[in-house]
Amino acid sequence: MINIFWFRRDLRLNDNAGLYHALKGNSAVLPIFIFDTNILEQLPGKADRRVEFIHTALTGLQQQLKELGSTLVVYHDTPLNAFKQLVKQYRIEAVFTNHDYEPYARDRDESIAQFLKERDIAFHTYKDQVIFEKNEIIKDDGKPYTIFTPYSKKWKARLNEFYLKSYPANKYFNNFHQLAAKRIPSLQEIGFEKTGGEFPTDSPDNAIIKQYDKQRDIPGIQGTSHLGVHLRFGTISIRQLAQKAMKLNETFLSELIWRDFFQMILWHFPHVGKGKAFKAEYDFIKWRNNEAEFTRWREGNTGYPIVDAGMRELNTTGFMHNRVRMITASFLAKHLLIDWRWGEAYFAEKLLDFDLASNNGNWQWAAGCGCDAAPYFRIFNPYTQTKKFDPALTYIKKWVREFEEFTYPAPIVEHETARARCLETYKKGLEKAR
Ligand code: FAD
Numbered sequence: 001m002i003n004i005f006w007f008r009r010d011l012r013l014n015d016n017a018g019l020y021h022a023l024k025g026n027s028a029v030l031p032i033f034i035f036d037t038n039i040l041e042q043l044p045g046k047a048d049r050r051v052e053f054i055h056t057a058l059t060g061l062q063q064q065l066k067e068l069g070s071t072l073v074v075y076h077d078t079p080l081n082a083f084k085q086l087v088k089q090y091r092i093e094a095v096f097t098n099h100d101y102e103p104y105a106r107d108r109d110e111s112i113a114q115f116l117k118e119r120d121i122a123f124h125t126y127k128d129q130v131i132f133e134k135n136e137i138i139k140d141d142g143k144p145y146t147i148f149t150p151y152s153k154k155w156k157a158r159l160n161e162f163y164l165k166s167y168p169a170n171k172y173f174n175n176f177h178q179l180a181a182k183r184i185p186s187l188q189e190i191g192f193e194k195t196g197g198e199f200p201t202d203s204p205d206n207a208i209i210k211q212y213d214k215q216r217d218i219p220g221i222q223g224t225s226h227l228g229v230h231l232r233f234g235t236i237s238i239r240q241l242a243q244k245a246m247k248l249n250e251t252f253l254s255e256l257i258w259r260d261f262f263q264m265i266l267w268h269f270p271h272v273g274k275g276k277a278f279k280a281e282y283d284f285i286k287w288r289n290n291e292a293e294f295t296r297w298r299e300g301n302t303g304y305p306i307v308d309a310g311m312r313e314l315n316t317t318g319f320m321h322n323r324v325r326m327i328t329a330s331f332l333a334k335h336l337l338i339d340w341r342w343g344e345a346y347f348a349e350k351l352l353d354f355d356l357a358s359n360n361g362n363w364q365w366a367a368g369c370g371c372d373a374a375p376y377f378r379i380f381n382p383y384t385q386t387k388k389f390d391p392a393l394t395y396i397k398k399w400v401r402e403f404e405e406f407t408y409p410a411p412i413v414e415h416e417t418a419r420a421r422c423l424e425t426y427k428k429g430l431e432k433a434r
Helices: 017-024 049-067 079-089 103-117 148-158 169-175 206-210 228-233 238-248 250-268 270-274 280-284 291-299 305-317 322-335 340-350 356-367 382-389 394-399 415-433
Strands: 002-007 028-036 073-077 092-098 122-126
Touching (some): 002 017, 017 028, 017 092, 017 122, 017 169, 073 079, 079 092, 079 103, 092 103, 103 122, 103 270, 148 250, 206 238, 250 270, 250 356, 270 356, 280 415, 291 305, 291 322, 291 340, 305 322, 305 340, 322 340, 322 356, 322 415
Parallel strands (some): 002 092, 028 073, 092 122
16 A cells, blocks of 8 residues: 655645655655646647746656655646556555645546545645635634735734644655656656756845845845745745744745735635636726737837836746836736736746736736725826836846837837826726626
């Protein structure tokens, strides 16, 4: 008999809740990963940095497991087919894994749980990628929070050592199933190719975290952690990072709470992850959806240097500074009146740290239709934002070198005109909803 540990968005051996519980059991643990063809087939290109990131992380895991006399078994298939093969090959006592709150993942896990149940195999799942999940932080009346500040207050009040304690899986590493190392399929074999880019380090930079509240809004400097992708794929532990945040910087901790918040929202309101506005009345807005303008936004040619700098940073590196994500998102939805879902999908395609809950939550925030969103009549002025956050134009000069030249396009729309048009369109949409 063996136990299976199924890696998903928790690609590390240390402080991994589900893996710890699996290793503590009586049967040896065979770790697996599935390159899910349902997901991979939806990706737009062959050069996908997220797939490459996962592949690199799996190679690292394989090395560690090899040293422990074990191996990772990697499938390239649908999860159901992978489990069909596993039950043919092994006598399985139980499958262990960590929670995933996305709508697709919930359906997938339900069907796998059912498949295993029919074969008398237990399916054990654990919280791992957030500090608090599901109903752990709810209002006194038992309903989920939809406003961040009171959620965050309760989050902090409930926090104690228990929730930050690490899971010392390493104590039980001798319980990995001993097996000669299996080959991980290459990127090419699963239909992808190398992109050549580098990944940010997984070691948090204490100096950046210490200064986070003072520097996080300045896109021209390295003032944020760049840990997003590691949190997304679990190559670092949220508990260890939260401990650090508590010691070093409260504002940084608050960002980690936003992350929990949006996962909680997606769990309770899965419609947001299925193309619907959190506030239904915003689905009555009549978007202009001008394709040519969307192309200019995507390519960073709107004639608004701060917007163009952000889009070019995204297109070149797979990263965009948070302040500029807010500016570019607001610009698309409000200045250009292009459906925020188009922008959300574009970010989803490009961001290395793409995460459905955070991407969707922040896009809805920027468009005004989300929970705790910026009110729709508050419209970012890209020029004022530049003055405030990039006064020496360091960021703009880095990404839009030609911004003062003749060749640089004139603004795609005049700010005051766009503002008035946005207010009018939103107002009409919301009135229609009544
Ligand atoms: P830091 O500023 O160092 O923050 C540390 C961590 O806190 C981040 O890595 C992230 O996990 C979390 N965090 C920070 N800000 C937020 C936030 N506003 N909401 C939720 N979590 C946050 N974040 C994603 O992880 N994935 C996305 O797909 C994503 N899409 C976004 C889309 C838009 C339109 C906007 C405005 C924001 C989006 N964010 C997203 C949030 C934020 O921009 C990124 O988390 C952050 O810029 C990543 O850089 P960093 O790792 O240096 O973050």
